[in-house]
Amino acid sequence: MSRAVEESNRRMLRARDAMDRAYTEPLDIPALARIAHVSPAHFIRTFRATFGETPHRYLQRRRVERAMFLLRETDQSVTEVCMTVGFSSLGTFSRTFHAILGESPTAYRKRAVSSVVPNCFGMAYMRPASLPDGGP
Amino acid sequence: MLNKIRITHVFVADQDEALDFYVGKLGLEVADDIDLGFMRWLTVRVPGDDPDRVILLEKPGPPAMDAQTAEQLRELIAKGASGFTLGFSTDDARKTYDELKAKGVELTDGPTEQPYGIDFGGRDPFGNHFRVSQPAGS
Numbered sequence: 095m096s097r098a099v100e101e102s103n104r105r106m107l108r109a110r111d112a113m114d115r116a117y118t119e120p121l122d123i124p125a126l127a128r129i130a131h132v133s134p135a136h137f138i139r140t141f142r143a144t145f146g147e148t149p150h151r152y153l154q155r156r157r158v159e160r161a162m163f164l165l166r167e168t169d170q171s172v173t174e175v176c177m178t179v180g181f182s183s184l185g186t187f188s189r190t191f192h193a194i195l196g197e198s199p200t201a202y203r204k205r206a207v208s209s210v211v212p213n214c215f216g217m218a219y220m221r222p223a224s225l226p227d228g229g230p
Numbered sequence: 231m232l233n234k235i236r237i238t239h240v241f242v243a244d245q246d247e248a249l250d251f252y253v254g255k256l257g258l259e260v261a262d263d264i265d266l267g268f269m270r271w272l273t274v275r276v277p278g279d280d281p282d283r284v285i286l287l288e289k290p291g292p293p294a295m296d297a298q299t300a301e302q303l304r305e306l307i308a309k310g311a312s313g314f315t316l317g318f319s320t321d322d323a324r325k326t327y328d329e330l331k332a333k334g335v336e337l338t339d340g341p342t343e344q345p346y347g348i349d350f351g352g353r354d355p356f357g358n359h360f361r362v363s364q365p366a367g368s
Contacts, residue, residue: 097304099305099308100243100301100304100305100308101308103305103306103308103309103357104308104309104356104357106309107308107309107310107353107357108336110310111310111336111338111339111353114338114339115338115339115340144309145309213342213344213349214314214349214351214359214361215314218313218314
């Protein structure tokens with residue numbers, strides 16, 4: 095029996111864990127591909143086939159989840175939050191936030207209610223789903 | 231009325247490899263390792279914990295499930311789909327993290343201060359996620 099899918103999944107999970115850990119750093123596809131023992135082009139394709147979204151989108155949702163947390167639980171300005179979670183431009187941050195959540199960081203902050211949950215659950219369950227037309 | 235949790239369960243693709251990991255690296259101890267003929271009943275526990283509280287390390291496969299289902303299960307676990315599998319506690323999260331790291335355990339995130347304590351996470355060889363917490367105030 096082939097164990098190829100299981101092994102591929104396990105390597106992709108290792109790369110995904112590395113993204114979750116270093117989410118504030120720029121997306122480094124070559125480094126992630128090395129963790130997964132595949133070529134960079136193959137990495138993006140296989141990641142998407144395994145997890146249903148590109149590495150880029152996965153990382154964006156991770157960062158937006160952290161941004162939501164900071165907007166909700168701290169007094170950091172939107173610009174500070176943007177930099178803290180790893181975006182280098184406020185424009186990209188606002189556009190990405192809006193594309194995923196359908197509202198601006200400021201609007202989210204206004205309506206959000208504080209909710210502290212264990213971090214690992216926050217990471218998994220409070221990460222925003224992409225909107226249906228949110229692109230890849 | 232129910233009065234305790236006695237047995238919890240984790241699917242492992244290989245029971246020998248699971249022993250190497252859970253006993254050899256995480257430092258649990260074997261509670262039962264019995265060949266029942268149709269299955270290997272393999273349980274581990276945290277040394278010093280309630281002796282009745284064990285984790286069953288079950289290998290998915292025939293006769294309990296068909297080979298294809300077992301294969302699908304292994305593939306899902308390998309991509310992290312078993313979710314939060316085990317939560318342990320410790321007196322010193324940072325020290326435990328360093329010890330596990332030195333043993334080559336795959337750790338997903340480092341010790342982090344949370345409102346409920348200091349915690350970190352890792353994975354067993356198969357993809358099951360475990361977390362270790364040093365509860366606040368301990």
